[in-house]
Amino acid sequence: MDSIQTGSGKVKQIPEAVIKRLPVYHRYLTELAKRDVERISSPELAAKIGITASQLRQDLSCFGSFGHQGYGYRIHELLGEISRILGLENEIPMVLVGVGHLGRAILSYPNFKDKKFGFIAIFDNNPLIIGEIIEEIPVLAITELESYLIKNNVEVGVITTPISAAQEVANLLIQGGVRGIWNFAPLALKVPDSVVVEHVHISESLLELSFKLQQKRLKS
Amino acid sequence: MDSIQTGSGKVKQIPEAVIKRLPVYHRYLTELAKRDVERISSPELAAKIGITASQLRQDLSCFGSFGHQGYGYRIHELLGEISRILGLENEIPMVLVGVGHLGRAILSYPNFKDKKFGFIAIFDNNPLIIGEIIEEIPVLAITELESYLIKNNVEVGVITTPISAAQEVANLLIQGGVRGIWNFAPLALKVPDSVVVEHVHISESLLELSFKLQQKRLKS
DNA sequence: TAGATTGTTAATCGATTAACAATC
DNA sequence: TAGATTGTTAATCGATTAACAATC
Numbered sequence: 001m002d003s004i005q006t007g008s009g010k011v012k013q014i015p016e017a018v019i020k021r022l023p024v025y026h027r028y029l030t031e032l033a034k035r036d037v038e039r040i041s042s043p044e045l046a047a048k049i050g051i052t053a054s055q056l057r058q059d060l061s062c063f064g065s066f067g068h069q070g071y072g073y074r075i076h077e078l079l080g081e082i083s084r085i086l087g088l089e090n091e092i093p094m095v096l097v098g099v100g101h102l103g104r105a106i107l108s109y110p111n112f113k114d115k116k117f118g119f120i121a122i123f124d125n126n127p128l129i130i131g132e133i134i135e136e137i138p139v140l141a142i143t144e145l146e147s148y149l150i151k152n153n154v155e156v157g158v159i160t161t162p163i164s165a166a167q168e169v170a171n172l173l174i175q176g177g178v179r180g181i182w183n184f185a186p187l188a189l190k191v192p193d194s195v196v197v198e199h200v201h202i203s204e205s206l207l208e209l210s211f212k213l214q215q216k217r218l219k220s
Numbered sequence: 221m222d223s224i225q226t227g228s229g230k231v232k233q234i235p236e237a238v239i240k241r242l243p244v245y246h247r248y249l250t251e252l253a254k255r256d257v258e259r260i261s262s263p264e265l266a267a268k269i270g271i272t273a274s275q276l277r278q279d280l281s282c283f284g285s286f287g288h289q290g291y292g293y294r295i296h297e298l299l300g301e302i303s304r305i306l307g308l309e310n311e312i313p314m315v316l317v318g319v320g321h322l323g324r325a326i327l328s329y330p331n332f333k334d335k336k337f338g339f340i341a342i343f344d345n346n347p348l349i350i351g352e353i354i355e356e357i358p359v360l361a362i363t364e365l366e367s368y369l370i371k372n373n374v375e376v377g378v379i380t381t382p383i384s385a386a387q388e389v390a391n392l393l394i395q396g397g398v399r400g401i402w403n404f405a406p407l408a409l410k411v412p413d414s415v416v417v418e419h420v421h422i423s424e425s426l427l428e429l430s431f432k433l434q435q436k437r438l439k440s
Numbered sequence: 441t442a443g444a445t446t447g448t449t450a451a452t453c454g455a456t457t458a459a460c461a462a463t464c
Numbered sequence: 465t466a467g468a469t470t471g472t473t474a475a476t477c478g479a480t481t482a483a484c485a486a487t488c
Binding site: 014201206 | 239243244246320324326328375383399400406420424426429432434435
Binding site: 015017051052053054055069071 | 482483
């Protein structure tokens with residue numbers, strides 16, 4: 001499923017495990033770039049992240065050669081490559097549907113302000129909220145969603161509605177032509193294969209925490 | 221690191237990949253139990269989840285034998301076992317620190333109301349918020365955090381503060397004796413090995429979505 | 441140049457899948 | 465009982481690690 005275009009125009013499968021690490025690389029490199037660090041070697045970066053240098057170099061080699069022998073990686077350069085690989089070069093036009101606490105939290109998430117994710121509109125069905133401006137973005141009526149999506153070539157829709165509305169909103173987003181859905185409602189959305197869905201299961205990580213605490217309890 | 225006690229009192233390592241799937245099993249079984257489904261076979265359940273029946277049975281076999289030959293699994297029974305494995309049998313006393321939008325979203329997250337996670341207090345440093353009651357839980361002053369933790373044997377602390385306060389709050393939680401931290405602030409907390417941290421990197425899944433959209437773009 | 445570090449090949453390790461005897 | 469389905473062993477597959485020639 002997941003692949004990257006190589007020089008020859010061929011397409012290569014990227015292991016899911018590698019895909020999961022790319023955002024982590026992006027995060028650490030962004031951090032280093034912010035601190036104006038110029039270069040880093042694979043063992044240094046790997047140690048920070050908590051993986052092996054081999055794994056880091058192996059992962060990067062899926063996409064090309066971004067290092068310099070005897071020197072390491074120029075952080076600015078590598079961050080640029082990872083950003084390109086992640087598709088962050090061009091702004092992704094996004095809308096958010098559902099202005100609850102979670103929706104507001106995402107709209108004000110500090111990481112998004114500098115990244116290339118552009119919320120261009122917000123939708124809700126509550127007349128008291130419609131017309132409000134949140135983080136400089138206007139809240140529009142849900143009835144305008146579909147036409148807005150088509151008119152503005154929106155690529156990604158974020159669902160932060162209650163469960164009860166989520167599938168309906170997903171349908172509207174798909175009819176409006178979005179290519180991806182970032183879903184925070186805790187249910188499995190039904191979507192066509194052509195649409196990419198990323199589901200954030202907030203509670204899963206709490207169950208993992210619970211499991212790990214339980215393990216510690218048993219061991220001692 | 222992760223393990224489960226076997227009958228003999230010995231401890232067995234559980235692969236991280238299995239740990240990540242346990243909450244998924246829990247979620248699907250809860251859903252089935254809610255619909256009063258009584259039994260399910262491994263191929264049926266696996267198909268719902270999108271894995272192989274082999275993998276499901278292999279995973280469960282890390283912990284014991286919960287099925288019935290020729291019959292399948294009793295949903296109520298298996299859910300009970302998974303809950304026990306995840307450490308959900310006894311309520312986990314939790315506090316949340318940081319009443320922003322994200323904090324409020326988590327406190328009102330529908331999944332937590334029926335699960336065994338008990339928020340018993342909320343903390344903030346904003347005098348306008350202290351004293352408020354959110355979802356029947358009082359907001360206390362952050363200055364009371366440490367003594368409250370010790371007095372009430374709190375096991376888990378949830379951090380939903382801004383980045384700038386997160387490490388300081390983590391330190392207070394640790395001094396107060398929590399065993400686990402569920403962290404939503406986008407930074408790497410420094411904690412002793414004895415404390416389990418689960419970090420929710422909301423933006424990582426958006427980068428994954430971006431990558432997958434990019435891949436589709438390249439393929440077509 | 442000598443030292444350092446990459447990118448990559450080969451070896452190892454672990455996780456997933458297939459198959460089937462056990463048995464309800 | 466016969467059919468169904470488990471739990472588990474063995475085979476396969478893929479991912480991680482180790483090692484090193486290439487080279488800056």
